[in-house]
Amino acid sequence: MLYGAMMFATDYAIRPDELARELEERGFESMWVPEHTHIPASRRTPYPGGGDLPREYWHSYDPFIALTAAAAVTKRIRLGTGICLMIERDPITTAKEVASLDMLSNGRLIFGIGGGWNAEEMENHGTNYKKRWKILRERILAMKEIWTKEEAEYHGEFVNFDPIWSHPKPVQKPHPPILMGGYGPTTFDRVVEYCDGWFPIGLMAGNIEEKIAELKQKAESAGRDPNTISVTVALPQPDQNVVDRMASAGVERVIFILPSAQRDKVMPVLDKYSELIPQGEKITK
DSSP states (O other), rough: OOEEEEOOBBBBBSOHHHHHHHHHHOOSSSSEEEEOOOTTTTOOOOOOOOOOOOOGTBOOOOOHHHHHHHHHOOOEEEEEEEOOGGGSSSHHHHHHHHHHHOOOOOOOOEEEOOOSSOHHHHTTTTTOOHHHHHHHHHHHHHHHHHHHHHSSSEEEEEEEEEEEOOOOOOOOSSSSOOOOOOTTHHHHHHHHHHOSEOOOOGGGSSHHHHHHHHHHHHHTTTTTTTTGEEEEEEESSSSSHHHHOOOOTTOEEEEEEESSSSSHHHHHHHHHTTTOOHHHHHSOO
């Protein structure tokens, strides 16, 4: 199994480049950062975690800028968006960002995506909350065309452009892995249709063994090889029993969540999580 770590990279926390070096030195396979462009001050949409919304949600760096800083000071560690809110982004511009980071990092990007939960945040970007999944689908399909075609075009309800030229193309072929966040009743339909993996958050995934079996069955019914779909699980409160359970269930990667804080608060937690990685599974080359 592979082991990563996620942190809201913010203007008051340990720098993403510094964190990336520490992760790489400890044998972590990947580093992940979430995305929120802003948080509307109205706070109309309740925080899914309950209580007050943590301030890191409106202090975070752009994920591609943070991961580029991380890429510049590392050689091996993979760089993941966890998750990129494509319902708030232009697909042509984001296709360029993804391909550029993948090339500059020598093929280390993992593209985690999701539909988001904050209705007024996406409304500020012109996205109707009820149509977010249809919009997300078209934007991802359009980006795949851009990454894989010399002259790409896409004609849909929400994305529409005639043939274009756009380089660089991603180093990873046909494109960086696309992982779908979420755990709703139609999540697996999206994973099977246009993604390379499923990316739930911790216990929100429910019974992981049953969920993975359901995902495989869904893939087979759609005529897709289940072995082409990976499972990455972010663990809010990991311990050895949970990690062992994930490994036994066939999870490809677990991600430990770090506090968005300065070095003195982050490093003890990071060292604790590092102890959960079997010595033989640490990535050192």
